[in-house]
Amino acid sequence: QVQLVESGGGLVQPGGSLRLSCAASGSFFSINNMGWYRQAPGKQRELVASITQAGSANYAYFVKGRFTIVRDNAKNTVYLQMNSLKPEDTAVYYCNADFVYDSVYGGRLTLDAWGQGTLVTVSS
Numbered sequence: 001q002v003q004l005v006e007s008g009g010g011l012v013q014p015g016g017s018l019r020l021s022c023a024a025s026g027s028f029f030s031i032n033n034m035g036w037y038r039q040a041p042g043k044q045r046e047l048v049a050s051i052t053q054a055g056s057a058n059y060a061y062f063v064k065g066r067f068t069i070v071r072d073n074a075k076n077t078v079y080l081q082m083n084s085l086k087p088e089d090t091a092v093y094y095c096n097a098d099f100v101y102d103s104v105y106g107g108r109l110t111l112d113a114w115g116q117g118t119l120v121t122v123s124s
Contacts, residue, residue, distance in 0.1 A: 002026030002113050004095045009118030016122070017083045022095030022115055024076040032098040032110060034071055034078040038091035038120075048093070049080060063089075085122045092117040 008020040024031060035050030049069035051057045057069050066085075071078040078095065095115035103109045 004115035006115040006118040011121045020080040028099040030100045034097045036080045037094045040091040
């Protein structure tokens with residue numbers, strides 16, 4: 001069983017900054033891709049940023065230059081540094097990870113997991 005625990009959300013003024021954290025725990029061999037998604041009311045869930053195990057990052061166009069995703073493999077944690085926040089960044093932010101398990105049937109398998117979400121509100 002694996003778990004993703006998020007923290008760092010809250011209320012911030014436009015132009016402000018927040019740092020989101022997502023810590024993975026449980027029994028697994030490794031974690032491949034990790035990412036942050038967000039979902040605003042009435043909108044579809046969308047990718048904000050993702051990062052490979054080796055640290056190669058990918059960003060949605062609407063956050064490029066403002067957000068930075070990093071991961072600490074030793075701590076099984078991924079972070080999202082959010083700067084220059086805008087009201088349209090308001091959403092529930094979800095952590096996602098692809099866990100690699102040792103299969104009892106032989107070999108390995110990859111399972112997708114999600115955090116509970118943390119609310120980011122950008123408002124004056």
